[in-house]
Amino acid sequence: MTPIGPYILQILFDSLTLGSLYAMGALGIALIFGVMRLVNFAHGNFVAFCVFALLVPSTEVTARVFLGALPTPLLILVILAIGAGLSMASEIIVFRHIRQANPVTMMIASFATGFTLQYILLFLFSSRPKTVDLWAGISTPVTIAGAHIPLLQLITIGVTLVLLLSLTWLLRRTQFGIEMRGAAEDFMMARLLGVRANRIILAAFAVSGFLAASIGLILVAQSGTADIKMGLPIMLVAFVSTVIGGMGNLFGAVMAGFLVGLVTTLLQVTLPLELRGFRDALVYAAVILMLLWRPQGLFASATAKERV
Amino acid sequence: MRKVMKIKQTWHGLSLCASLSLGLVGLGLTASPSQAADKIVVGMAIASSGFMTAYDQPAAQAAKIKIDEINAAGGLMGRQIEVVEADTKSDQAEGAKAGLAVLDKGADLVIVSCDYDFGSPAALAAQQRGKISFFLCAESIKAGIQGVGPYSFSASILAAVQGATMMEWAYHKKKARTFYQLKDTWTEYNKGICDGFDWMESTGSLKDAKIVGKDTFKNDDPSISAQISRIKALAKEPDAIQLCTMMPGAPSAIKQIRAAGINSMILNGSGVDGNYWINAVPNLTNFFVPVQGSVYGDDPNKAIEQFNQNFAKKYGARPVTQYTYPGYVLIELWAKAVTRAKSVDSKPVVAELEKMKNEPTLFGPRSFSAQLHHQNQGLYLIAEITGGKGKIVDRWQISKPIPLDALLKK
Incomplete structure (x- = not known):
């Protein structure tokens, strides 16, 4: 039997890895919700689209690499740029024109955008999952205090922390970030104070797409698989995390993402086998209880309550 | 997309033609041109679009290879087999419509989607019309008597x-x-x-x-x-x-x-x-x-590798997984049952299928019983x-x- 210390450490890393993916997803959704009250259900499809950009479009069963053949630094830059570009394109082509519509209309438009992207991928690549061998070496386990942690877990946690710190710096220390935070808190007031709506919303979409691409790269490195529906489960949890964190609160969304990752992992570890299949049901039951206790979310922004 | 390959004829029409043909043969008369239209219809209510396509099409293509072989050898009971198709669009509601569409085109056998959830709406439509259905490769116990009814079978193994x-x-x-x-x-x-x-x-x-x-x-x-x-x-x-x-x-x-x-x-x-x-x-x-068979080119049964090569010749690529093979098996079994029953009527054909015990097929023996229309050993x-x-x-x-x-x- 593995000693209890390393096992707990292993579980901690498992929770942080899952939480990192959820936190990045939640932040991507919260950024856009903050500036234009849009719950972007196409976010998960952005993740899948970025992953498929690594492959040559083909309905043949064996995948051929396309951008996946680029040297690693260039590959990362190009995929992140594709994520940001796709997200910005969705704002320019779709969401900008319905900004004044009610939130339900915008939400339906985001569903439609997501389905369109999914069917484009289905048409180009077929429904059979494709395999991509990306950075095989980073799955090697490393030993930390007796716990065997796959290197990719450490990279996932590290990348998430770096992204979050960079974004915090961007939001706190740059004019651009201050405008975005202001817009997230109270968009109308921010506009009255001179914040340019198109510019700030487009920037939010770019950062959101950048985060979607990051999730895509981590997922494909971990699973070795590209599937047209691959971003959707994370998107759903990410959306729930933004609600738990308090709609419009970026810090809350990130914290809630980590919290959902922790609760999911702990339930997986502690539940008896018969109940483990109901793990997600219990996670969502906990979400309902939490929302009954704090409907505005755990870290609600001052202006959020009346909007939600 | 709905794809109809050829003929549209009701069962009553087929029965009448069959009776007339038998009568003419009995009188020692030669076949008339009208007999060419006396075909057996196999309906395929499967996905030609959407995400199930990648899973349904290979087995359906294998079924067509067996149908072609039967037709080339003179047909089933001397009658050519005609395939009619309708697209389930990888959607359960559309699945029921596709099932009805091929039944309306006179299907004597309805081949349904590989997965139980996606194939059962069409299989239920066939059951309600008293027609035999075969799941292409469903492996749940529900794909058969237990989940659809006594005219439903699956071509794969549980x-x-x-x-x-x-x-x-x-x-x-x-x-x-x-x-x-x-x-x-x-x-x-x-x-x-x-x-x-x-x-x-x-x-x-x-x-x-x-x-x-x-x-x-x-x-x-x-x-x-x-x-x-x-x-x-x-x-x-x-x-x-x-x-x-x-x-x-x-x-x-x-x-x-x-x-x-x-x-x-x-x-x-x-x-x-x-x-x-x-x-x-x-x-x-x-x-x-x-x-059930090897897609790797090393099947101990040379006939299976020959099938793989025929498949590649016809469709441009070798089978990707073993789930191609049940399509061939189902036509093999059904055609044998029809031949033994000397009819395409559901009742006698089901009775013949249920008599099969370790019935040899290209991909191994198959058995059915009145309790189970699936393989509980293989x-x-x-x-x-x-x-x-x-x-x-x-x-x-x-x-x-x-x-x-x-x-x-x-």
């Missing part, structure tokens, strides 16, 4: 048989004694494989075999690291991991298991057969699945993935069929 086969084989041929079960709770198919593992252990026939731990995950879990940590926490690495999963999540789970340094042999169902996903886990080794080839390549290493048939009570969990 998922539970796959789990039971792998455990018994690994015990006898690989000396595996400790097993760890990791079940993906997404589909009935996955649960069925694990039910097979459980049943095999419960029979007590593998005396010192033990499932030392069990865990669950979901096919789309972004990470199964918590499940892997639990395996790593075992006192000793198990001899084999019983993995009950399918695409698209399977490569991710397998990759994560191997990345964590767990080298136990992995046993799965047929759902992960094929070469196309293997480069997701570079140099994957010690991985085994049961298959001769499997064992495929091993080693060094990132698939090959056939053995064959195995479970020592006794899985009883219906165990399949229904009574």
Whole structure:
């Protein structure tokens, strides 16, 4: 039997890895919700689209690499740029024109955008999952205090922390970030104070797409698989995390993402086998209880309550 | 998209033509041109668009190869088989419409989607019209009498048989004694494989075999690291991991298991057969699945490799997985039953199908009974993935069929 210390450490890393993916997803959704009250259900499809950009479009069963053949630094830059570009394109082509519509209309438009992207991928690549061998070496386990942690877990946690710190710096220390935070808190007031709506919303979409691409790269490195529906489960949890964190609160969304990752992992570890299949049901039951206790979310922004 | 290949004729019309033909033959008259229209209609209510296409089409193409062979050999009871198709669009509601569409075109047999959930609406439509339906490759007990009705069959082998086969084989041929079960709770198919593992252990026939731990995950879990940590926490690495999963999540789970340094042999169902996903886990080794025939070019039965080559010649690529083969098998079995019944009427054909006990087919023996229209025992080839390549290493048939009570969990 593995000693209890390393096992707990292993579980901690498992929770942080899952939480990192959820936190990045939640932040991507919260950024856009903050500036234009849009719950972007196409976010998960952005993740899948970025992953498929690594492959040559083909309905043949064996995948051929396309951008996946680029040297690693260039590959990362190009995929992140594709994520940001796709997200910005969705704002320019779709969401900008319905900004004044009610939130339900915008939400339906985001569903439609997501389905369109999914069917484009289905048409180009077929429904059979494709395999991509990306950075095989980073799955090697490393030993930390007796716990065997796959290197990719450490990279996932590290990348998430770096992204979050960079974004915090961007939001706190740059004019651009201050405008975005202001817009997230109270968009109308921010506009009255001179914040340019198109510019700030487009920037939010770019950062959101950048985060979607990051999730895509981590997922494909971990699973070795590209599937047209691959971003959707994370998107759903990410959306729930933004609600738990308090709609419009970026810090809350990130914290809630980590919290959902922790609760999911702990339930997986502690539940008896018969109940483990109901793990997600219990996670969502906990979400309902939490929302009954704090409907505005755990870290609600001052202006959020009346909007939600 | 609806694709109609040729003829549109009602059953009454067919019956009348058949009666007239028989009468003319009885009078010693030669065939008239009108007899050319006296065809048997096979309806395919399957996906030609949407995500099920990749799973339905290969088996449907195999069925068409067998139909072509029958037609080239003079037809079924001297009548040519005509195929009519309707697209389920990978949608359950559309599935029912597609079923009705091919029935309206006079289908005597309705071939439905590979998956129980997607195929059952069309199969139910056939059942209501008193027509035989065959699931292309569904492996749930529900794909048949239990989930549709007495005219419904499946062309594949139950998922539970796959789990039971792998455990018994690994015990006898690989000396595996400790097993760890990791079940993906997404589909009935996955649960069925694990039910097979459980049943095999419960029979007590593998005396010192033990499932030392069990865990669950979901096919789309972004990470199964918590499940892997639990395996790593075992006192000793198990001899084999019983993995009950399918695409698209399977490569991710397998990759994560191997990345964590767990080298136990992995046993799965047929759902992960094929070469196309293997480069997701570079140099994957010690991985085994049961298959009805080999897509790797090394099937011990030369006729199966010949089939693979014919398939490639006709459709431009070799079969990707073993799920191509049940399409061929179903036409083989149904055509035999029709010949023996001397009719395409459902009742006598079902009676003939239910009489089949170890009926030989190109892909192994098949049996049906009045209680079960599925295979609760089957001769499997064992495929091993080693060094990132698939090959056939053995064959195995479970020592006794899985009883219906165990399949229904009574």
